[in-house]
Amino acid sequence: MVGIKKPKIERRDDILAAAKVVALRGGLETVSARTVAAEANLSNGLVYFYFESKDGLLHALLARLLTTTLDGPESGFGGDLASDVALFQMVATELEGLHTQRDEVDLLFQFYFFRQSADFRDQLNTGLRLYADTMEPITSRFAQQHGLAPEAFRSTLVALIQGAAIDVVRRPEEFSAEQLLQVVAALASTAPALGRRQ
Structure with a gap:
């Protein structure tokens, strides 16, 4: 053998x-x-x-x-684009890649939820932190131009992508990156300025 x-x-x-x-x-x-x-x-x-x-x-x-699934944008990605265009392209790339990486995402969730030893959790949390760090230049630039707290904005964006990852594992037939991006774009374009909220 x-x-x-x-x-x-x-x-x-x-x-x-x-x-x-x-x-x-x-x-x-x-x-x-x-x-x-x-x-x-x-x-x-x-x-x-x-x-x-x-x-x-x-x-x-x-x-x-972790290295093949949570790779995030390459260094310098979007540096030549307006902050909103760079952000949208980054999110689109991450969401559109979920279908092709469904099996890998499923295994990452298995590691997180079923291998609950501290060693595995630490390794996963480090991988997730490094993934979020790859988005820092794009999210920070966007957040600063829109008066948002950069860390909170990046954390929210990563949570959105993680939620989409759960959805692609749970409901692969219904998951649509395009529809999710339309929702994100609609929310961004209709959001009131923070100071004018009623």
């Missing part, structure tokens, strides 16, 4: 890909050296060689999900 000899990084990637398949098929609790080795057509020992334990394998899978 030992596969073809491959470079270490490629073998590690194969094992993580197999772990993802196992997790998607049966949930995180079904991920073990045995189930992953069977999926990857490798020996159990080879899985342990790369990851030492089930938790080691799950932490590596979570790290992979």
Whole structure:
């Protein structure tokens, strides 16, 4: 059951890909050296060689999900655009990507809600903070131009994206990034100035 000899990084990637398949098929609790080795057509020992334990394998899978799913806008994104255009394009990109990353988002929620150890929560919270940080230049510029508290605005925007992520996992057939963006645009264009609220 030992596969073809491959470079270490490629073998590690194969094992993580197999772990993802196992997790998607049966949930995180079904991920073990045995189930992953069977999926990857490798020996159990080879899985342990790369990851030492089930938790080691799950932490590596979570790290992979965080870097591939919560990547946010690239550095410098929107710097050449007006703040409202940059913000809208960033939100559109994040929301439109949810459908293609539905499985990965589902696994992130599984990690958050079912693997409740402090280590996994810390790793997730760090990933979410880094994701929010990628939005800082765009959200801060927009918030300052509109008299909003930058941190509160960024937090609200991330919550909107996270809510959409829950929706795409719960109701993938009904989820529409385009409709959500229309709602966001309508709310933004009809919002009264803070000082004139009745």
